Amino acid sequence: MSERDPHEAVERIYREEYGRVVASLVRRFGDIDVAEEAAGEALVVALERWPADGVPPNPGGWLTTTAGNRALDRLRRESRRDAKHQAALMIHDETPHEPTGPVEDDRLRLIFTCCHPALAPEARVALTLRLLGGLTVAEIAQAFLVPETTMAQRITRAKRKIRDAHIPYRVPAADDLTARLGAVLAVVYLVFNEGYLASSGERSIREDLTAEAIRLGRLLRSLLPGEPEVAGLLALMVLTEARRTARVAAGELVPMRDQDRGGWDRELIAEGHDLVRECLAVGRPGQYQLLAAINAVHTDAPDAAATDWRQIAALYDQLYAVAPSPVVALNRAVAVAELDGPAVALAEVDRLDLTAYHAWHATRAELLRRLGRSAEARPAYDAAIAATDNPAERAYLSRRRGSLAP
Amino acid sequence: MSQYLLAVNGSAADEAAQSQMTMEEMQPLFEAVERFNERLRAEGAWVFAGGLQPIGSTTTVDHTGGEVIITDGPFAESKEWLGGFWVIEAPDLDAALRWAAEGSKACAGRVEVRPFQDEPEA
Numbered sequence: 425m426s427e428r429d430p431h432e433a434v435e436r437i438y439r440e441e442y443g444r445v446v447a448s449l450v451r452r453f454g455d456i457d458v459a460e461e462a463a464g465e466a467l468v469v470a471l472e473r474w475p476a477d478g479v480p481p482n483p484g485g486w487l488t489t490t491a492g493n494r495a496l497d498r499l500r501r502e503s504r505r506d507a508k509h510q511a512a513l514m515i516h517d518e519t520p521h522e523p524t525g526p527v528e529d530d531r532l533r534l535i536f537t538c539c540h541p542a543l544a545p546e547a548r549v550a551l552t553l554r555l556l557g558g559l560t561v562a563e564i565a566q567a568f569l570v571p572e573t574t575m576a577q578r579i580t581r582a583k584r585k586i587r588d589a590h591i592p593y594r595v596p597a598a599d600d601l602t603a604r605l606g607a608v609l610a611v612v613y614l615v616f617n618e619g620y621l622a623s624s625g626e627r628s629i630r631e632d633l634t635a636e637a638i639r640l641g642r643l644l645r646s647l648l649p650g651e652p653e654v655a656g657l658l659a660l661m662v663l664t665e666a667r668r669t670a671r672v673a674a675g676e677l678v679p680m681r682d683q684d685r686g687g688w689d690r691e692l693i694a695e696g697h698d699l700v701r702e703c704l705a706v707g708r709p710g711q712y713q714l715l716a717a718i719n720a721v722h723t724d725a726p727d728a729a730a731t732d733w734r735q736i737a738a739l740y741d742q743l744y745a746v747a748p749s750p751v752v753a754l755n756r757a758v759a760v761a762e763l764d765g766p767a768v769a770l771a772e773v774d775r776l777d778l779t780a781y782h783a784w785h786a787t788r789a790e791l792l793r794r795l796g797r798s799a800e801a802r803p804a805y806d807a808a809i810a811a812t813d814n815p816a817e818r819a820y821l822s823r824r825r826g827s828l829a830p
Numbered sequence: 831m832s833q834y835l836l837a838v839n840g841s842a843a844d845e846a847a848q849s850q851m852t853m854e855e856m857q858p859l860f861e862a863v864e865r866f867n868e869r870l871r872a873e874g875a876w877v878f879a880g881g882l883q884p885i886g887s888t889t890t891v892d893h894t895g896g897e898v899i900i901t902d903g904p905f906a907e908s909k910e911w912l913g914g915f916w917v918i919e920a921p922d923l924d925a926a927l928r929w930a931a932e933g934s935k936a937c938a939g940r941v942e943v944r945p946f947q948d949e950p951e952a
Contacts, residue, residue: 542923589945590832592922600924 430475438467441484442558443643447530448488450593453495456555456583462495463487469494531556532647533593535640539608540591547582548611549618554579556643557636567618567633605648609657609712612640616661620668621814634665652703656713659699663719666692677820681728693723714743733762750776754784766794782811786821798828831919833877833946834926838939840913845884859938866936870918875929881914913939917946 442463449459466487480486538551550568553559559567565575585591596604619633641658648654670687671678678684700720703713718739725731740756753776761769770791778784785808792801805825809818848856870876885904892899904911916933920926926943934941 540923542927588947589943590922592924596924 434470434474437483439558441487443531443556444484445487445491446555447534451530458495462491465494466491529647532595535608536595537593539611541607543582547578549614550579551582552611567630612637652706652708653710653712655699655703656716659696659716660712662692663696663723672816675819677816711747714739733759750778766791782808801828834918834920835944836916836930836933837912837942838914838937839910841910862936866933875918877917879916885911
């Protein structure tokens with residue numbers, strides 16, 4: 425990003441610090457709207473002063489202090505409103521601070537509030553991106569292909585529920601943590617996939633989503649270093665992201681076996697491999713750790729032929745034991761095709777009830793092709809093309825269909 | 831502390847099934863609910879609770895106009911209606927949800943958790 429425009433630099437820092445600033449203000453004032461308004465006012469002050477005076481040494485601290493002062497001024501000025509706010513104090517923190525408990529970073533509390541199971545899944549995603557990621561409502565609406573008013577209503581409704589139902593602002597107790605953490609990780613992974621698998625829409629905004637998800641993943645990892653699924657999810661995201669640029673060539677999807685492995689990001693792969701080793705050593709494998717391990721095996725092979733399919737199939741078996749789903753079985757069948765041949769794999773694929781899923785049709789098409797059954801492969805490619813909106817994927821499938829043996 | 835309504839809905843099918851049950855068959859359910867109520871009282875979460883008579887016993891009263899209009903039955907026909915409820919005190923939604931999970935198990939029915947409006951401060 426070029427930062428000749430000083431406002432651009434201020435806005436970048438503001439967005440990076442937004443989650444920390446808002447989380448701290450929510451704890452202090454017990455009100456998300458007050459926190460957001462005050463953070464917005466601090467940005468106005470920063471845009472006035474920083475270009476002239478320079479960026480302060482601790483911009484996050486400066487923004488939090490400035491926003492806090494603004495919020496206090498406002499509450500004092502509007503003492504009537506202050507009373508109203510006190511009456512409707514929206515977020516309760518009545519738990520005594522436990523020094524032995526998990527790290528009480530304000531952002532960690534806030535992400536558990538945003539990803540509370542009592543909120544609709546799409547609202548969890550939107551709130552997390554708004555409050556932790558600092559994305560504007562317009563940006564979130566654009567990324568999820570809904571009108572801005574719809575997204576604004578979704579966020580407003582969720583904030584109202586947090587207030588009215590007294591959804592707490594705290595890290596869940598240890599016995600709830602695993603289940604509640606699952607909801608948080610699901611939100612982060614959904615944000616990542618929304619960016620990575622971008623089915624349509626404006627590319628740049630959606631690619632920002634993968635970067636945002638990785639940033640949230642790193643944040644969670646620093647806040648909950650002892651949770652292996654947190655490390656697993658981060659590993660999964662960086663190992664997937666490492667292959668991004670090799671995944672599409674000339675507007676066409678490139679399957680992993682044909683990807684230019686020289687184009688993979690070696691730094692991200694090294695980071696992912698370290699994370700996978702570290703989390704698996706804890707001995708509590710979960711779905712993100714296993715998916716990350718599968719990606720680690722793929723990215724470990726110098727070329728497609730050297731892929732350790734036996735290990736991949738074994739990892740999918742383990743994954744199926746933890747998270748039994750037909751999609752996992754489908755991916756396992758791809759490994760089976762490499763080990764036991766396409767006929768065995770096709771029999772497994774045909775047993776799965778996934779007729780609405782484009783990857784099921786695409787996998788069938790490829791297996792039929794390898795078996796020389798072009799007449800059956802052709803309609804399978806057609807079904808796969810009809811079931812996806814992704815232009816790169818459609819381009820790839822169309823070419824494959826066109827190059828079938830007669 | 832806030833108050834929450836834990837509502838248990840019933841349907842025609844539920845009411846029909848219950849009317850087929852003998853007192854002996856109902857007994858474990860009553861006991862489970864009573865044990866849950868005792869826990870609510872012991873923890874200071876109890877405000878009020880009760881089970882309602884079947885939907886057929888409802889009378890609707892409308893005094894929104896000039897005169898009182900009394901009609902048999904509920905105001906709106908629906909597939910599900912309130913069958914029983916608890917009103918509890920809880921520090922936040924997480925605590926209310928934990929009580930709801932226990933209550934759902936005790937009464938063998940789905941529980942809807944809904945916050946009461948906060949009382950305006952004097």
